[in-house]
Amino acid sequence: MDRITKTVKNIDTIDYKLMEATQKRLDNLTKPLGSLGRLEELAKLCVGITRNENPFIKNKVIFTMAGDHGVAEEGVSAYPKEVTAQMVYNFIRGGAGINVLARHAGARVVVVDMGVACDLKPHKDLVIKKVNYGTKNMVKGPAMSIEEAVKSIKNGIDIFEEEAKLGIDIAGTGDMGIGNTTPSSAITSIITGKPAETVTGRGTGIDDKTLFCKIEAIKKAIKINRPDPKNGIDVLSKVGGFEIGGLAGVILAAAAKRVPVIIDGFISGAAALIAYQLQPKIKDYMIASHCSCEIGHKAVLDYMGLRPLLDLDLRLGEGTGAALAMGIAEASIKILTQMATFESASVSEKIK
Amino acid sequence: MDRITKTVKNIDTIDYKLMEATQKRLDNLTKPLGSLGRLEELAKLCVGITRNENPFIKNKVIFTMAGDHGVAEEGVSAYPKEVTAQMVYNFIRGGAGINVLARHAGARVVVVDMGVACDLKPHKDLVIKKVNYGTKNMVKGPAMSIEEAVKSIKNGIDIFEEEAKLGIDIAGTGDMGIGNTTPSSAITSIITGKPAETVTGRGTGIDDKTLFCKIEAIKKAIKINRPDPKNGIDVLSKVGGFEIGGLAGVILAAAAKRVPVIIDGFISGAAALIAYQLQPKIKDYMIASHCSCEIGHKAVLDYMGLRPLLDLDLRLGEGTGAALAMGIAEASIKILTQMATFESASVSEKIK
Numbered sequence: 001m002d003r004i005t006k007t008v009k010n011i012d013t014i015d016y017k018l019m020e021a022t023q024k025r026l027d028n029l030t031k032p033l034g035s036l037g038r039l040e041e042l043a044k045l046c047v048g049i050t051r052n053e054n055p056f057i058k059n060k061v062i063f064t065m066a067g068d069h070g071v072a073e074e075g076v077s078a079y080p081k082e083v084t085a086q087m088v089y090n091f092i093r094g095g096a097g098i099n100v101l102a103r104h105a106g107a108r109v110v111v112v113d114m115g116v117a118c119d120l121k122p123h124k125d126l127v128i129k130k131v132n133y134g135t136k137n138m139v140k141g142p143a144m145s146i147e148e149a150v151k152s153i154k155n156g157i158d159i160f161e162e163e164a165k166l167g168i169d170i171a172g173t174g175d176m177g178i179g180n181t182t183p184s185s186a187i188t189s190i191i192t193g194k195p196a197e198t199v200t201g202r203g204t205g206i207d208d209k210t211l212f213c214k215i216e217a218i219k220k221a222i223k224i225n226r227p228d229p230k231n232g233i234d235v236l237s238k239v240g241g242f243e244i245g246g247l248a249g250v251i252l253a254a255a256a257k258r259v260p261v262i263i264d265g266f267i268s269g270a271a272a273l274i275a276y277q278l279q280p281k282i283k284d285y286m287i288a289s290h291c292s293c294e295i296g297h298k299a300v301l302d303y304m305g306l307r308p309l310l311d312l313d314l315r316l317g318e319g320t321g322a323a324l325a326m327g328i329a330e331a332s333i334k335i336l337t338q339m340a341t342f343e344s345a346s347v348s349e350k351i352k
Numbered sequence: 353m354d355r356i357t358k359t360v361k362n363i364d365t366i367d368y369k370l371m372e373a374t375q376k377r378l379d380n381l382t383k384p385l386g387s388l389g390r391l392e393e394l395a396k397l398c399v400g401i402t403r404n405e406n407p408f409i410k411n412k413v414i415f416t417m418a419g420d421h422g423v424a425e426e427g428v429s430a431y432p433k434e435v436t437a438q439m440v441y442n443f444i445r446g447g448a449g450i451n452v453l454a455r456h457a458g459a460r461v462v463v464v465d466m467g468v469a470c471d472l473k474p475h476k477d478l479v480i481k482k483v484n485y486g487t488k489n490m491v492k493g494p495a496m497s498i499e500e501a502v503k504s505i506k507n508g509i510d511i512f513e514e515e516a517k518l519g520i521d522i523a524g525t526g527d528m529g530i531g532n533t534t535p536s537s538a539i540t541s542i543i544t545g546k547p548a549e550t551v552t553g554r555g556t557g558i559d560d561k562t563l564f565c566k567i568e569a570i571k572k573a574i575k576i577n578r579p580d581p582k583n584g585i586d587v588l589s590k591v592g593g594f595e596i597g598g599l600a601g602v603i604l605a606a607a608a609k610r611v612p613v614i615i616d617g618f619i620s621g622a623a624a625l626i627a628y629q630l631q632p633k634i635k636d637y638m639i640a641s642h643c644s645c646e647i648g649h650k651a652v653l654d655y656m657g658l659r660p661l662l663d664l665d666l667r668l669g670e671g672t673g674a675a676l677a678m679g680i681a682e683a684s685i686k687i688l689t690q691m692a693t694f695e696s697a698s699v700s701e702k703i704k
Contacts (some may be wrong), residue, residue: 030442031449032430032556036672037645037665078384078702086699090382095692097383103690104683204384205702293389311663312680313389320388326496327679328664331456338455340447347438350557 003154004233005316006251010256010258012109014048022047022336027247029339030347038309042287042332046170046212049260049285054337056293057330059167060107062319063250064091064098064174067115067243068134070143072179072223076214078204084178085116087318091176094126098174098315105330107172108162109319114152115242130156131242135183138221138239143183149237149245153274164257166282171254172289173247173268174319178204181294184270186239188220188296190229191273196222199296201266203315240274246269252278255285262329265292265314265323269300276304289325290314353680355506356601358462360631362608365401374399374688381691385442390661394684401612401637404640406689409682411519413458414671415511415602416443416450416526419467419595420486422495423573424531428566430556437468439670440516443528450526452641453675457682459524461514462669467594472504480677481507485592487535489509490573490591495535501589505626508601516609523606524641524678525599526671527619530556533646536622538570538591540648542581543625544655546607548598549572553618555667584629589629590627599623604630607637614681616674617644617666621652641677642666 022044027033034040046055066088072081090096091111094103102109112127113120117134120126131152134144144152160171181203188199196218202211218239227237236245248271254261263272263286275282288306291297293315301308311323342349368557374396379385386392398407418440424433430494442448443463446455454461465472469486472478483504487495496504512523533555540551548570554563569592577590588597600623606613615624627634640658643649645667653660662679694701 029449030439030447031668035666035668039664039666080700080703083700086381086697090692090697090699093697095382095697097381097388097687100686101683104679105685125702157460173537204387222431223388244668297689305372307663309664310680311553311659314387314391315389316383316387320653324680324683327456328662328676331453331539331676334452335449337451340442340445344447345438345442347442347446348432350436352434 003157007157007252007256011279011281013281015035015051016048017049019048021042022130027337028341030342030345036294036335037310039332039335041302042329043336046260046333050258055237057169059169060105060326061103061168062107062109062172062174062322064109064110064176064319065112065114065243065246066176067241068117069177069179069241070135070137071139071182071217073137074213074217075172075210076182078206079178080115081178083285084086084176084265085118085120087176088113088116088120092123096318097132097317097320098323101320105323105326107323107326112159115248129159132157135241139217142225142238144237146233146237149233152242152245156246157253160250160253162269168259170230170260170326170329172262172319172322173250174264174322175243175247175317177241177243180241180267182214182218183239183241183244184267185296186221187235187270187273188300189218190222190227190235190279192299194299199299201294201296230277232274236274244271245350248274251282253277255282260287261285262289262322262325264319265317266290266294266297267317271298273300287325289321332348355509356502359509359604361607363631363633365633367403368400368635370403371396371400378568378688380693382694382697388687391684391687392406394681395688398612399687402610407685409521409685411521412457412477413462413515413520414454414459414526414585414674415462416528416671417462417464417595417598418528418553420469421529421531421535421593423491423534426488426491426565426569426576427562428533428534428569430558433469433530433531434594436528437470437472440465440468440472444586448670450670450675453672457675457678458677464511464598466598471573474632481511481513483507487593491569495592497550498585498589501585502569504597505601508598509605512602512605520611520702522612522672522678524614524616524671525602526616526674526691527595527599527669529593529595532593532619534566534570535591535593535596536619537648539622539625540634540652541570541589542574542587543581543629544651546651550696551651553646553648580630584626588626596623600626603627603634607634612639613637614639614641614674614677616641616671617669618646618649619669621649625652639677639681641673663680673679
């Protein structure tokens with residue numbers, strides 16, 4: 001636990017004073033006041049997070065974490081469990097959606113086995129931090145032990161810090177795990193206090209009957225496990241997943257290292273909720289990339305007061321939304337650091 | 353007029369059959385069906401527009417057109433008229449918002465003087481297609497003659513075709529013109545049939561009193577000039593602008609050449625309305641980049657049935673929103689052409 005406590009304590013309030021000074025600089029650039037809207041907000045936020053007046057984005061990293069879920073045996077997904085491992089190999093070969101979009105954004109993808117249900121072939125581009133061979137079925141008891149929950153978050157912190165040695169100017173989160181919208185909906189229901197049926201969607205594309213079973217499974221898991229909504233680690237152990245814990249660790253570590261972190265979709269959002277319960281200051285370090293079609297995602301964003309950048313009806317996960325939003329965040333910083341001022345460009349200022 | 357008629361006639365229905373085949377290809381990629389949402393729609397649209405199964409985006413071009421407005425003498429803007437010319441020089445030196453964001457997107461910016469009120473110093477990066485030295489004050493009569501309206505659209509077509517010789521795989525629109533939200537609101541009110549007060553906003557940042565005068569000016573201009581809402585050229589001549597006509601020409605020419613065109617903000621939207629009145633098929637060739645804070649923009653998008661990609665509270669113009677959205681459009685095509693299939697990646701397909 002010490003490792004997590006230390007990381008949580010290292011998360012400071014962002015630098016509002018420097019952000020104010022940054023707004024003044026933005027107001028001197030050749031554009032009407034505030035006319036670049038949220039791009040200006042983003043640039044300021046990156047300054048406030050990094051405490052660097054002129055942030056420079058060179059190293060972009062997306063952490064795509066994989067894990068299996070015992071609850072998949074309840075038939076909550078449209079895809080067989082084997083797909084988790086198959087997709088990890090796809091990530092390593094560079095053929096998945098996240099690979100295409102990360103290349104487009106100029107980001108590297110760190111693929112992590114946090115808890116895939118089988119032994120994966122070692123590969124130079126695969127980080128193995130397996131906590132266990134998939135979680136247990138949360139309908140029948142806790143998905144994992146408290147020790148495993150702590151270990152999954154700790155592993156996430158370790159991976160971030162390891163990668164930070166190679167340089168990380170901006171981070172993104174991503175997930176892979178057949179069945180993982182089910183724990184994400186459970187986490188969302190518990191932490192936001194919203195009924196399971198209002199935060200549970202069709203995941204990879206299930207029919208009405210399966211959706212009904214999924215909601216029932218979530219209700220049952222909450223009833224049996226009685227997680228404490230205020231205790232992120234308890235929620236994670238009762239109804240979470242190893243990749244979700246790992247991503248919560250990545251988010252905490254990023255904030256502790258003053259690195260902006262772009263949150264992908266619903267599963268990443270559930271991980272963010274876990275991190276938020278451990279340290280509410282984390283909110284200011286997060287950039288919400290998009291709002292997923294998965295209905296629980298809006299509840300997640302609303303709970304933390306985050307507004308997404310993109311409106312693209314995405315529901316793939318893997319970090320795909322984060323990769324797309326990374327380009328927008330980078331653009332915001334270029335606005336701050338590359339635009340001419342009224343004075344340097346000899347442009348007249350506002351009359352009134 | 354012949355040139356415009358010919359271009360309008362050359363705009364064909366997009367290739368729905370090829371789009372259907374493209375959806376089948378998208379469904380074979382390693383992701384749940386439809387899970388990349390609007391990114392899949394965009395990829396399909398680019399195929400349908402270009403009639404190319406594997407569109408390739410290399411040449412990205414943003415047309416940033418400038419013009420002055422007689423109605424500025426009514427005091428409708430927060431900035432002095434000289435800013436139009438000053439900003440054109442800023443574009444040429446690469447210091448404006450559009451330059452920063454176009455560089456970020458890997459796009460070239462074509463800066464055009466469509467009707468700036470003074471003679472600009474010739475420069476290799478400035479295209480001079482001046483129709484006149486600014487429009488007349490539309491509160492006192494037509495902003496321009498019918499001949500000038502036709503010429504401004506024709507000039508836009510010419511510029512696009514000239515640039516197309518260097519290659520254009522995707523185009524974006526952008527504007528500069530002190531006072532140009534006033535004609536844009538007038539165009540929007542006339543074509544969508546919505547009252548002026550519901551489609552008129554604060555432009556570069558005017559106060560309540562100025563906003564009131566701006567709305568009055570628009571109402572008066574519509575009353576005096578009695579434009580025919582169904583006749584795009586008539587509307588353009590009565591209450592338009594030279595850069596707005598030029599952008600309408602760019603949009604028409606792009607569609608005729610089967611090039612997807614990304615529409616920037618409110619002024620570009622008004623230009624799109626003019627093009628739409630000339631050829632409703634144009635709608636399928638347009639990608640709406642964002643929804644501006646300028647309240648009339650939503651009416652523009654709703655009228656044509658376009659849904660914006662970004663939610664960034666932008667209101668700068670110049671093509672800044674188009675530049676940001678260009679990265680998303682490019683990403684969508686990479687998804688189609690670079691992702692692995694279930695078969696090639698040996699990933700199991702959906703169970704049910």
